[in-house]
Amino acid sequence: MADGDGLGEAATAAASPPAPAPGLSPSLGWRERLRAGLAGVPLRLCENLAAVTVFLNSLTPKFYVALTGTSSLISGLIFIFEWWYFHKHGTSFIEQVSVSHLRPLMGGTESSISEPGSSSSTRESETSRQNLSECKVWRNPLNLFRGAEYRRYTWVTGKEPLTYCDMNLSAQDHQTFFTCDTDFLRPSDTVMQKAWRERNPPARIKAAYQALELNNDCATAYVLLAEEEATTIVDAERLFKQALKAGETIYRRSQQCQHQSPQHEAQLRRDTNVLVYIKRRLAMCARKLGRIREAVKIMRDLMKEFPPLTMLNIHENLLESLLELQAYADVQAVLAKYDDISLPKSAAICYTAALLKTRTVSDKFSPETASRRGLSTAEINAVEAIHRAVEFNPHVPKYLLEMKSLILPPEHILKRGDSEAIAYAFFHLQHWKRIEGALNLLQCTWEGSFHHVSVYPKKELPFFIHFTAGLCSSTAMIALLTHEFPEIMGVFAKASNKKKKNCINPWRCGMPEFLKKEKLLLSGRSFSHLL
Template identity: 30%
Template sequence: MKRKDKDKERLPIIQFMSAGSSGKRLTEKVMAEVGRVLEGREFSSVEEMNKFLEQVMTPEGKIPLSRERTPEEKAQDLIYDAWEMEDKKSRIRLAEQALELWPDCADAYVILAEDKAKSLEEAKEFYERGVRAGERSLGPETFEKQAGHFWGIIKTRPYMRARAGLARCLWKLGQRSEAIDHLQDMLRLNPGDNQGLRYELINWLLYEGRDKEARALLNSYKGDPTAFWLYSEALWLFRHEGPSNRANRALKEAMEENDFVPSYLLGKKKLPRHLPEAYVLGEESEAIVYADLALEVWRHTPGAREWLATSFFWFNLFPRLPLKNAGLK
């Protein structure tokens, strides 16, 4: 049973986008340009602001600056250019040029971590330098006054990207508690979670057996319609109640929203070498990304995959009926 086409939404997976990818990062470039030209101006309405932008915009759709760019802005513009480059060498070159202009350009370190680092340890060092650069660039006052609103402020995004990269490196290096701490604090800074960090965090918490914290996280984003959240909810219930009615209902709801997931979790389909840059709710692309994050958690939960296999069998046989079989109530 699939989500209706009219309800499908193409969602960018920001946490998996590489330095050279397009998409929402390039939208950020436009937002930054608009922010610069609007700097210091006041408008009585959105309509007045849009009219002003139409007047200053060139025929090519560009917005000219009314002042000289700062070294920080010039460096960030080089990063925007780097994101459009297809080859690593060009991205590395532009990132290094950006650092010459502005040593606290956090996004430059993100590019170096993704494209220049030869090992996880080296990538970690680049990300750590990016985080420190972001902290210096933003200053203590931003962390004090804007906590809860990060990412909505464009200037905070390079720091958030660097810190997310650092957390992933730490996780892969086995420094899991520290990795979890980073993501939890980032959700404090940006509870709206534009980066989709909760989808990694929920699996990290479950993998580490920190189920109480996982429950709190699930409750914080209750109503999330993605496979990431629905299958995580079902798995959490199974870990605590076994194949209970609540767990079965949750799993059935998850399979109704995306029935591609079980095939990947059960090994009937192999995950591709490269993850998709974007996914569609209810479609195979979403299942691939979720399974890549959650496979180890399902494997390490005793009986979970057996429960999933039996439930999936009955779901396919009687999709409109409650899950019932020898092992389920």
């Protein structure tokens, strides 16, 4: 019986929970532990702030002088870099980095997502497309011939008229227009593919002759010889006519095989580009040789036959030829078709529209008369057209008014940049001079909309530039005052520290409401020393 009683007591002891150790409070639940941890946060915060206060009080005025001097130096460097970057690129570097890199990381792009069919999505896509078209480097639609025109400058001055970057972009264009994935099927096209990548002009010309030896109907070989070997426009036109004959034959052959495979479709696109390029250059040859009506006919036929190729900007060649014919009604008709918000603007379109408005009032315009009686409706329209053109590209008036000397236009231009202004003025200055009083009206009105940075529409200086300028100025002023009046600045710093001390204890500034309710739950602790 004793053994049975002992076994029963042992079982009861095993089933019952262990007794808490002496001196320890019963275990708390997770809610109580969380509340206890939250209650300890203000205490640790007070200790950390007190340690920081002791450290700041131990600092000497020399440390503050060094700190403000270093910060002013860094702020000055940031300000100078921001100013240089803004004048060079037309945008703030910090703003660009924050919008392009930091905003996606912080999830800023999600808020701008809208439905594909919504009006906001359409406006954003149009704006982005316009910005991309303005930042893109475009091929100059009126570019000169290398052999017949650019080389003359080299003969006279011994200098190269084109930069390496410009020629490199042209080489990329040639490879895009005149090559495709099926070039390996024809030996002549394989040779020309290497020729377009050559940097040395004699090597390119030699490769073109090798391609003609392999295939006498190689259109791209004739194109290269017409562009770079021909020393006169007449020779270039002769070679382009040979290229046209070969190009039309190849184009008809590609049209018949275009549906056989994707490779044949790519070959048709390449042959189409070659044919359009040849006809366009033939039109430019006719324009330079005085056969302007023939040039206009070729350009109109091109625009009707290949309407999708608006990226080549053939309408700008047509505008210049029609201005030479003084066919202003036809110029207005072309502008009405291509001066559309959905198409990328250009200096040729904006300034030609301004020229047509100016032509109606320029012969009778006088600044003295306008100041006395005011501007008429036609004069207001002309002035507004000039302002819109100057707003788009502010560099053009200085070249039209011959305030800056002209140079040979490059083969590539940046929309709304100085390169586009040079290219426009080089070919259109004569049209402005032909209309009496047009340059006079331009001279009287262009400065009202002039701005150094070609940004359309005009933008104010970004906030970051103002912020850096203010930060730089304030830190430099503090450093100067601390260096000149260390005692006064020391007293001011101590007064600021004392003011911070008064609110350094969060319990004095006001106990959090949840702690007021929960302090009674924590037994064994007193909050009286904090109140």
